[in-house]
Amino acid sequence: MARTAQSVEFFQSDGDSLSDEAKEASLLAASASIIRYRAGETLYVEGDRAPMCYQVASGVVKEYNTLEDGRRQVADFYGVGEIFGISELDWQLHTAEAITDCAVRSYRRDLFLKAVASSPDFSHRFLDTLMARLHRSRERMIMLGRMSAAQRVAAFMVRLSNEQNVTRNVRFLMSRQDIADHLGLTIETVCRVLTEMKRQRVVVFDTARLFSIPDTRMLEDVVQGGKKAR
Amino acid sequence: MARTAQSVEFFQSDGDSLSDEAKEASLLAASASIIRYRAGETLYVEGDRAPMCYQVASGVVKEYNTLEDGRRQVADFYGVGEIFGISELDWQLHTAEAITDCAVRSYRRDLFLKAVASSPDFSHRFLDTLMARLHRSRERMIMLGRMSAAQRVAAFMVRLSNEQNVTRNVRFLMSRQDIADHLGLTIETVCRVLTEMKRQRVVVFDTARLFSIPDTRMLEDVVQGGKKAR
């Protein structure tokens, strides 16, 4: 979740901005407000008009789509600093829901886009953010299209470990269902994979949502091809 | 492939551009050159330095990643007008290969980015392109994560039909292997699904790469949940 650290100060002006940019930026800042949500609350629903865009101030938010039959695909989890809820269209493409209690800064979408257009600097940073997200999205395509259940779960755990900058006491901030929905698996499969990894001591669990990685190498081997290789 | 029609004239100036923008645009235009490739030729390889970015002038190009074990994930196919080969990094994230004989306009990446930064108009259009691509990419995540083999293939055929604006004599411009690599399936599974759809007369094949859709509704039903619903 914290991969685009730069985005934390996305909306702060540079000091040496041109007056035009400064004006857009201050307009944007003026449109901002902080909203708090309880874990489980919905921020917006797929198809809603999308007048605002958001940035996580604290907590974790997930964005997902629901299929007719009730299954879900979690597009992504957003942590502190990350921008979400901005699409090229006038309506939201996903449903967003607070996973933990959280605080979210909201900005008027039109002002945000205007600020981006008016400032080469904003524009550049926003482009970077979008391209990074596209990159992430494509990594996930490889994961969903080509990796086995064990590989997906292991890759996800590596990601969490990296994001949290620890190999001990890494936290699952989301439920097994959320993990499954993100990885394109069922909750049962996620459990079984975790159990098997426990059994092989690739990971050690303190509680269901708190684990440690004794040997990073071992976990990464699972990501490579411990199973279903070729 | 032709969803972002706007991108065709991505690099044409507006006429009413500011001089600064006009300058960037002409510099960019000056850096452009057209390169022709034969079907099967490689444009660049994952990891290559990425000094250029590209736009398809004719033909079809695929961008893909290769896994250690040789399997591939085709990220996308690009048709006339589409921009590709631009990443936030200095190196290519994918390998690009000509599927058909094709012609490609190449631009210097640094000039392209400068032109984008200097022009609100360019910037806006490029943002739209990126966001549209992000959108596509996420649709593909749903496909890879949540749809059965039959659903994926059917969805892909619907996409082709839409892109080519026909329901009769729709063409597969790529091989079965490419389709499989794109959909996260094996070539055999793609074949079996196609055979089954033929059998049920959801689609009719003239040749292996040319098919018609007698009843759009029927094909769309397959996309929904003809199989593996819930």
Add this chain to the structure above:
DNA sequence: CGTGCAATTGAAAGTACTCAAGCCACGTGG
């Protein structure tokens, strides 16, 4: 010390994959 939800486990049923072989259209050379 129940209650209720999350997580885990088991057994059976699918679904897609692997490996292996057959088919077909097409271009080449005899």
Add this chain to the structure above:
DNA sequence: CCACGTGGCTTGAGTACTTTCAATTGCACG
């Protein structure tokens, strides 16, 4: 003009992996 490769596409049989359905266990909370 036809036999013979070649490469792409299909089909078959068996297998491995995931899901489905059904319980069971674990845990936080009142």
